[in-house]
Amino acid sequence: MIKIKNLHKSFSNSHILKGVDLEVFNSEILVILGRSGSGKSVLLKHIMGLEKPDLGSIEINGVDITKLDQIQIYQEIKNMGMLFQGSALFDSMDIESNVSFYLMHNDDPTLNRKLNRDEIKKRVNEALSMVGLDGINKKNPSSLSGGMKKRVGLARLIAYRPKILLYDEPTTGLDPITAKQINDLIIKTQNELNGTSIIVTHDIYSAFSIADRIALHRDGKIIYIDTPTNFIKINDPDINFIKELLNTFPRGRK
Ligand SMILES: Nc1ncnc2c1ncn2[C@@H]1O[C@H](COP(=O)(O)OP(=O)(O)OP(=O)(O)O)[C@@H](O)[C@H]1O
Ligand SMILES: [Mg+2]
Numbered sequence: 001m002i003k004i005k006n007l008h009k010s011f012s013n014s015h016i017l018k019g020v021d022l023e024v025f026n027s028e029i030l031v032i033l034g035r036s037g038s039g040k041s042v043l044l045k046h047i048m049g050l051e052k053p054d055l056g057s058i059e060i061n062g063v064d065i066t067k068l069d070q071i072q073i074y075q076e077i078k079n080m081g082m083l084f085q086g087s088a089l090f091d092s093m094d095i096e097s098n099v100s101f102y103l104m105h106n107d108d109p110t111l112n113r114k115l116n117r118d119e120i121k122k123r124v125n126e127a128l129s130m131v132g133l134d135g136i137n138k139k140n141p142s143s144l145s146g147g148m149k150k151r152v153g154l155a156r157l158i159a160y161r162p163k164i165l166l167y168d169e170p171t172t173g174l175d176p177i178t179a180k181q182i183n184d185l186i187i188k189t190q191n192e193l194n195g196t197s198i199i200v201t202h203d204i205y206s207a208f209s210i211a212d213r214i215a216l217h218r219d220g221k222i223i224y225i226d227t228p229t230n231f232i233k234i235n236d237p238d239i240n241f242i243k244e245l246l247n248t249f250p251r252g253r254k
Helices: 040-047 070-079 095-099 101-105 117-130 146-160 176-193 204-210 237-248
Strands: 002-011 014-024 029-034 055-060 080-083 164-168 196-200 213-218 221-226
Touching (some): 014 040, 029 204, 040 196, 070 080, 080 146, 095 101, 095 146, 101 117, 146 164, 164 176, 196 204
Parallel strands (some): 029 213
Antiparallel strands (some): 213 221
């Protein structure tokens, strides 16, 4: 369970997070929607322990990670993995080294031990196969398209098999068929790991096809959170707009 209370963060003079309250249940897929620049990526980075808030708390399974020093945070977030918005691959490493990165440096979060080289290789190949990129192990990130890089980022997350999975825009900019494959993978991974997933997206079709609950981030806060069926009934200008889009172009709804 992740419990975020009254989270505030400013950069220079911009107050970005203005009192985020959010509870994420174990084993759910929570989708966060919100306008560009509203602070969704900043929120995910706080959950991952990569940013420190100015005020507020983030409890992960009972431990407030905002009170920990860097070494303690590192221990706490070993069960977490993130797909970054810009993929965040290491350009100097080939794809295999990128995908195996967490497993080379950490224990496997499920088995609680380091995997050996053969096990890691197997994991990497399975993950690349799952994202439809078999055989690109020795390529460099710079030779891949944006969509392929995103899928490698996803493979890195899947290969690690963490309990808490954070996805920042996993399908944005991908063609609809690949987006559907990625959504299926997110659900499959979630079911296999019995994990907890938080997905930030602008892709409302994906949101409504994978979410257990949907949250709206606006003005630095989570202003609504509910099941897709109830969320879409909320009378709010942004949600009415989403409803109109879904009704006019009903691609991909459950
Ligand atoms: N490290 C940082 N230093 C200064 N400003 C930052 C930093 N990180 C984020 N910001 C600012 O915080 C605001 C929110 O950024 P964020 O990336 O969280 O938006 P977002 O909701 O994810 O937008 P998008 O949907 O476009 O990805 C932006 O104005 C951004 O410039
Ligand atoms: Mg973002």
